[in-house]
Amino acid sequence: MRNKYIESFEAAQIAQKQVPEFKAGDTIRLAINIKEGDKSRVQNFEGICIAIRGEGTGKSFIVRKMGANNIGVERIFPLYSESLVSVEVLRRGRVRRAKLFYLRELRGKKARITELRRK
Amino acid sequence: MEYIVEKIGMSRTIGTASTAVTLLKVLDMKVCELNENGSALVAYAKSKKSNKPIEGQQKKYELSKEFNKFVTLNVANSEAGALDMAPLAAAKEVKAQFNTKGRGFTGVMKRWNFAGGPGAHGHRFHRTSGSIGNREWPGKVQKGRKMSGQYGNEKVTVHNDVISFDPESMVLVLKGSVSGANGAMGRIKVVK
Numbered sequence: 001m002r003n004k005y006i007e008s009f010e011a012a013q014i015a016q017k018q019v020p021e022f023k024a025g026d027t028i029r030l031a032i033n034i035k036e037g038d039k040s041r042v043q044n045f046e047g048i049c050i051a052i053r054g055e056g057t058g059k060s061f062i063v064r065k066m067g068a069n070n071i072g073v074e075r076i077f078p079l080y081s082e083s084l085v086s087v088e089v090l091r092r093g094r095v096r097r098a099k100l101f102y103l104r105e106l107r108g109k110k111a112r113i114t115e116l117r118r119k
Numbered sequence: 120m121e122y123i124v125e126k127i128g129m130s131r132t133i134g135t136a137s138t139a140v141t142l143l144k145v146l147d148m149k150v151c152e153l154n155e156n157g158s159a160l161v162a163y164a165k166s167k168k169s170n171k172p173i174e175g176q177q178k179k180y181e182l183s184k185e186f187n188k189f190v191t192l193n194v195a196n197s198e199a200g201a202l203d204m205a206p207l208a209a210a211k212e213v214k215a216q217f218n219t220k221g222r223g224f225t226g227v228m229k230r231w232n233f234a235g236g237p238g239a240h241g242h243r244f245h246r247t248s249g250s251i252g253n254r255e256w257p258g259k260v261q262k263g264r265k266m267s268g269q270y271g272n273e274k275v276t277v278h279n280d281v282i283s284f285d286p287e288s289m290v291l292v293l294k295g296s297v298s299g300a301n302g303a304m305g306r307i308k309v310v311k
Contacts, residue, residue: 003128009292058130
């Protein structure tokens with residue numbers, strides 16, 4: 001249990017932020033604001049969320065995708081980062097654990113995650 | 120202007136320039152008696168300790184049972200009563216004075232960052248301090264020689280920016296860290 005003063009301090013900051021709810025195993029698309037000198041542009045990054053860490057303002061998540069030449073690319077973001085323009089959940093995955101680091105060892109068809117079926 | 124505070128813990132802000140912050144709870148304080156030089160005798164509550172001298176002071180200054188600690192602080196008050204929080208609400212920078220975490224009797228590697236020696240392969244110089252002197256001349260150990268001993272539990276003052284102060288919950292938020300464990304009592308001094 002966290003301290004009530006720390007919780008209320010963090011809750012006040014998070015209150016205005018709107019981030020969709022997602023879990024490990026979900027496929028998400030991030031719109032990332034990239035600053036280059038005085039210009040800024042938005043780049044998309046689409047992949048599977050393999051872990052969510054921390055709580056409160058320090059909460060962060062890891063997104064993994066297979067890049068060019070089958071090289072895995074992972075990016076870590078604070079959930080309430082200013083550089084995240086939007087977070088979009090594309091697909092809910094059916095997984096049995098909270099951290100999917102085993103995906104790092106798998107390639108091709110074995111690295112698939114089945115879609116969650118709602119009853 | 121000085122205040123007694125309790126360290127709540129640390130957190131961080133969100134945003135591109137995310138900063139680590141320390142939350143401090145400013146204790147409820149009562150000014151008992153003013154001195155001529157702007158300082159005053161101030162009472163605050165810490166644990167439930169009570170004895171006859173404390174009871175006598177409480178009777179003298181008409182304090183309730185929980186105010187059992189007395190300290191001399193610089194205050195902005197012009198008369199006895201509740202402590203004036205106005206300087207804290209306007210503060211931009213403070214000095215925070217806390218005791219560091221006590222580590223007890225500590226060896227030189229932890230206390231002074233000595234390198235130490237190899238752990239194995241027939242070595243006998245693991246974590247010891249090694250030679251501490253020279254030869255027949257100077258024939259004594261130099262003053263200030265770094266050796267093992269008590270480490271921590273000493274007063275450390277740090278200078279912090281104030282991020283916010285909430286007069287309702289009495290929570291002061293400082294940029295960066297202060298010494299000591301969560302729940303430790305310390306004092307802050309308004310600089311600017």
